[in-house]
Amino acid sequence: MSSITEYRSGGMGWRWAGRIFLVFLLGFTIMPMAWMLITSLKTGFAAMQYPPQWWPTEPTLDNYWRLLDPSGSVGQDFLRYFWNSMWVSVVTTLLAVAVAVPAAYAFSRFRFPGRTFLFFAVLLRNMFPAVVFLVPLFILMRVLGLVNTHGSLILTYLTFGLPLAIWLLKGFYDNIPIQLEQAARIDGATRFQAFFLIVMPLSTPGIIATSIYSFIGAWNEYIYAYTFLTRHDQMTLPVGIQRFFSENATDWPGLMAATFLMSIPVVVLFLVLQRYFVRALTEGAVKH
Amino acid sequence: MSTGQAIFRDVPDPPAPKRPSLGSRIVKSRTDYLYVAPAILVMLVVIAYPIYYTIELSFFNTPASLALSQKQFNGLDNYVTILTSSIFWKVTWQTIIWTVLSTAIAFLLGLGAALALNREFAGRALLRGLLLIPWVVSAVAASYVWKWLYHSDFGAIGALMVQLGVTDQPINFLDNTSTSLYSLIVVNVWKEFSFAMIMLMAGLQTVPDTLLRAAQVDGASPWQRFWHVTWPHLSSVSTVTILLLVVQNFNSFIIPFIMTGGGPVGSTQIWITHIYELAFLRQRWGVGAAYAVLLFIIMMTLGYFYVRALTRGDDQRAGA
Numbered sequence A: 001m002s003s004i005t006e007y008r009s010g011g012m013g014w015r016w017a018g019r020i021f022l023v024f025l026l027g028f029t030i031m032p033m034a035w036m037l038i039t040s041l042k043t044g045f046a047a048m049q050y051p052p053q054w055w056p057t058e059p060t061l062d063n064y065w066r067l068l069d070p071s072g073s074v075g076q077d078f079l080r081y082f083w084n085s086m087w088v089s090v091v092t093t094l095l096a097v098a099v100a101v102p103a104a105y106a107f108s109r110f111r112f113p114g115r116t117f118l119f120f121a122v123l124l125r126n127m128f129p130a131v132v133f134l135v136p137l138f139i140l141m142r143v144l145g146l147v148n149t150h151g152s153l154i155l156t157y158l159t160f161g162l163p164l165a166i167w168l169l170k171g172f173y174d175n176i177p178i179q180l181e182q183a184a185r186i187d188g189a190t191r192f193q194a195f196f197l198i199v200m201p202l203s204t205p206g207i208i209a210t211s212i213y214s215f216i217g218a219w220n221e222y223i224y225a226y227t228f229l230t231r232h233d234q235m236t237l238p239v240g241i242q243r244f245f246s247e248n249a250t251d252w253p254g255l256m257a258a259t260f261l262m263s264i265p266v267v268v269l270f271l272v273l274q275r276y277f278v279r280a281l282t283e284g285a286v287k288h
Numbered sequence B: 001m002s003t004g005q006a007i008f009r010d011v012p013d014p015p016a017p018k019r020p021s022l023g024s025r026i027v028k029s030r031t032d033y034l035y036v037a038p039a040i041l042v043m044l045v046v047i048a049y050p051i052y053y054t055i056e057l058s059f060f061n062t063p064a065s066l067a068l069s070q071k072q073f074n075g076l077d078n079y080v081t082i083l084t085s086s087i088f089w090k091v092t093w094q095t096i097i098w099t100v101l102s103t104a105i106a107f108l109l110g111l112g113a114a115l116a117l118n119r120e121f122a123g124r125a126l127l128r129g130l131l132l133i134p135w136v137v138s139a140v141a142a143s144y145v146w147k148w149l150y151h152s153d154f155g156a157i158g159a160l161m162v163q164l165g166v167t168d169q170p171i172n173f174l175d176n177t178s179t180s181l182y183s184l185i186v187v188n189v190w191k192e193f194s195f196a197m198i199m200l201m202a203g204l205q206t207v208p209d210t211l212l213r214a215a216q217v218d219g220a221s222p223w224q225r226f227w228h229v230t231w232p233h234l235s236s237v238s239t240v241t242i243l244l245l246v247v248q249n250f251n252s253f254i255i256p257f258i259m260t261g262g263g264p265v266g267s268t269q270i271w272i273t274h275i276y277e278l279a280f281l282r283q284r285w286g287v288g289a290a291y292a293v294l295l296f297i298i299m300m301t302l303g304y305f306y307v308r309a310l311t312r313g314d315d316q317r318a319g320a
Helices: A012-040 A062-068 A073-109 A115-127 A130-144 A150-174 A178-186 A191-202 A204-220 A223-228 A237-246 A252-272 A274-283 B022-028 B030-057 B077-084 B086-116 B124-136 B139-149 B156-163 B180-204 B209-217 B222-250 B254-259 B271-281 B285-319
Strands: none
Touching: A012 A252, A012 B086, A012 B124, A012 B139, A012 B180, A062 A073, A062 A252, A073 A150, A073 A191, A073 A204, A073 A237, A073 A252, A073 B030, A115 B285, A130 A150, A130 A223, A130 B030, A130 B271, A130 B285, A150 A204, A150 A223, A150 B030, A178 A191, A191 A204, A204 A252, A204 A274, A223 A237, A237 A252, A237 B139, A252 A274, A252 B124, A252 B139, A274 B124, B022 B030, B030 B285, B077 B086, B077 B285, B086 B180, B086 B222, B086 B271, B124 B180, B139 B156, B139 B180, B139 B254, B180 B222, B180 B254, B209 B222, B222 B285, B254 B271, B271 B285
16 A cells, blocks of 8 residues: 555655755755854864864853853943844834735735836835945935934835735735625724724734744845944944954854854744744745 | 736725726725835835936946045946956856856755655654755855855865865865855855745645646656646746746855955956945946946846746636
8 A cells, every 4th residue: 555645756766865865955954054053162272173173072152151241342242233133123023014014905905006016116126136225225324314323224124125025915915805804894894994803813924924034134134234334332243243253363163153143033933933934935926 | 917806995896897097096096005105105215216326326437435426427438347347257157157056056956855845754844944944044144154164274074075085185165266156156055945945845735636646547657747747837936936046146245245255366256246346345336336237137137027927827826
C-alpha cells in the first residue's frame, strides 16, 4: 500500500533525493548562523587562531555582558542603538498600519476613477532602489527640518513599507465576503460600523502580518539610517554596530555577539507569528 | 484589474446602461478618495518629488557642495559621460552576472526546497521556519557574518576547505578579483533563496491533487508528473517570483557595500554601489542622477512586465 501523498513526491528514490537536498540546504542555511554564535562565545584571542577552534575551548559570555552592561561605554552605546531601533520600528509600524488599512480597504472595495492607476503607482514604488532616493530625500528632510531626527527615518520607512502593507492587506480584504458587510448594512449599521465591527476583526491576521513586515523592514534598514543620521546618540543598530566596531581593529567576537543580539527580535517575532507572515506574503501572488 | 468582480457601493444599484462622465464619477466617489488620501499624500511627497528632482539634476552640472543655486544646465553631457566611460560597461556586465546568477540559483534552490517540502512530515513547519531565517535577518548582519566566514586568515570556510583537502592554502575569497563577485553571489543566494521557496510552496498548493493522482494512475513517471502537471500550474507564480528577484538583485546594495565596498579594483561594483560612489563619495551629483534616470527606465520596463504578470493572473482567476 503506497503512502497517501506519494503521487505528489514521486517514488522512494525521489523522496530520498528530496531529503538529501533538504539536509544540504539546511546545512547551508544554519552553518553561518552557528558560526556567528560560536564566535560570539570566544575571546578575541581565541577567535584569531588558525586553524580555528571549531568549538571554543573556553566558552565565555563576556562579549554579551559587555554589550548589555549599561554602566560600560560599550553597553551604553549598544543599548541606546537598540532602543533607537525599537522606537523607530514600532512607530513606523503603527503609522504604516493606520495609513494602510483604509487605503487597502478602498482599493479592495471601491471602484473610483484612477483606482487602478493609483494602485499600480503604489506597487511600482517597490521597484526603485533606496540609493536613488537618497539625495532628493536628504534635501527634502533638510527642508522639513528633520535631518538628524528619527522623524526622517520614520517618514522614509513609512513610504517604503506602505506599498507592501497596502498590497498585503488588500489581499486579505479581497478574501472577506462583501455579503457580510452588506448584511450588516441591511441590519442598520453604518459603513464605519460595518468596517470596524465586521471587517476589522476578520482581517486581524492580515494586520498582524502587515505589522511584522513593517517592523522587520524598519528594524533591518541600513542605507537611510546611514545617510540621514550623523549624531551618535541617534543611530539605529545596523549603522551603530558598524561605526562602533570598525573604528579600531575589528573585534570579531564582539561584532558577532552584536549581530546575534540584533537578530533576536526579528527572528523571534518571525518564528512566533510565522504562519501569518507566510500566508500574507503569498496571498498576493497566489489565490487559493 | 479584474472586471469580473462584484461592485459594492453604498446603494447596490443595477449596472448603469450608460457610463457616466468622468467628472460626475469623480464627484460621485469623492468620499472613496478620503480612504486613500493619506497614503497618496505620503507617497507624493516622498516619491514624486524625488523622481522629479532626480530627472532635473541629471541635466545639470551641480557643484560638489550640492548648492542648487549654482547648478548649470549641461544638456545630455552627464549621459554622454556615462555611456562613453569604460567603467560603465564593466559595471553593467558585473551587474548582469550578479543579477542573473543570483536569481537563477536562488530560484532553483527555492524550487527544489518547495518540492521537497511539499509533503506532510514531522518537523516540516520547523524546517520551513529555519530555512526562512536568512531572509528575515538584516542584510547588515548577514554581511558581517559572511565577511567573517570568508576572512582571509581566520575564516571558517577557508580553514574547512584546507582540512577537507580541497585546497592547500585558505582561499582569499574577497580580496581576489576572480572570486570576489561569486563569493558575494553565494551570500546573496543564502539570503534570498527562501523567498523563492515560500512563494513556490504557495504555488504548489494550487496544483490539484486529483490531476496528479490521475497522472499517476495513467502511469506517468514522477518527472512527467512534475513537467506536465505541476510546472504549468507554477508558471504564473514563477514569473512573479523571478521578476521580484531580478528587481531585488538589480537594486542590491548592502551586501557588496559592507563586504567589499565594490572592490577589490572595482570587481564587485554593481550599478547601485557605483551610483552611491559617484554621488556620495565623489560628489558627482549630475552623473549619479543620470545613472538613476537610466535605472528608472530599466525598472519601469521590468515593472511593466511585473504588472502584466500580476494582471494576467487576475484575468485567469476572473475567467476561471
